[in-house]
Amino acid sequence: MAFQIRRAHLAFDRLLSMRLARHGIKSGYYNYLRALWIKDxxxxxxxxxxxxxxxxxxxxLLKGMDDEGLIERVRDSVDKRKILVTLTPLGRxxxxxxxxxxxxxxxxATRGIDAAEIRxxxxxxxxxxxxxxxxFGESD
Structure with missing residues (x-):
């Protein structure tokens, strides 16, 4: 089971990386961009x-995204210990x-697979x- 999950993950990652490269985006940035598109x-x-x-x-990863102009990191004006991450216009x-x-x-990925099977x-x-x-939490 673990082998098949890993195999699917690698295939997704390779295909996504190829598509992101067309936009000059590193694959490691995708999940952060997606999270920020949901909540900035x-x-x-x-x-x-x-x-x-x-x-x-x-x-x-955020340092790289900042260097590439995708995000900005600023200190929280209320709690100076916190760094807030905001998308730039380019990132958005x-x-x-x-x-x-x-x-x-x-x-x-889901071609030929019944909707009930996917659910x-x-x-x-x-x-x-x-x-x-x-x-994982129990092994700490």
């Missing part, structure tokens, strides 16, 4: 939680260009992820 002006910690990536990795402008790629990949798969995948996340 959030803390780095909020982004780590939303993407389920460690804060150390998030900080490194990529949403209508990039989001269709995700829909396209989902369509490719079952999503339900099972969520349970698998929750079980693994719980076990």
């Amino acid at each position: 002006r959030v803390t780095q910690r909020d982004l780590s939680d939303a993407t389920r990536v460690t804060e150390t990795t998030t900080v490194a 402008s990529l949403e209508p260009e990039i989001l269709p790629h995700a829909a396209e990949l989902n369509e490719i 079952t798969f999503i339900k099972v995948a969520r349970k698998i992820a929750a079980n693994l996340e719980k076990a």
Whole structure:
């Protein structure tokens, strides 16, 4: 099971990376952009939680995104300890260009699969992820 999940993930990632490269975007940025398109002006910690990536990795990726003009990071005026992440106009402008790629990949991935099977798969995948996340938390 783990092998097949990893295999699917790698295929999704390769196809998405190819499409993002057309826009000059690194694949590691996609989940952060997507999270910011949903909710902008959030803390780095909020982004780590939303993407389920460690804060150390998030900080490194956000630096690259900042350097490329996709986001801005500013200190919270109320709580100076917090860094708020905001999309730049460039980062925001990529949403209508990039989001269709995700829909396209989902369509490719689900060809020939019945809608009921897809719903079952999503339900099972969520349970698998929750079980693994719980076990990860227990191993700390």
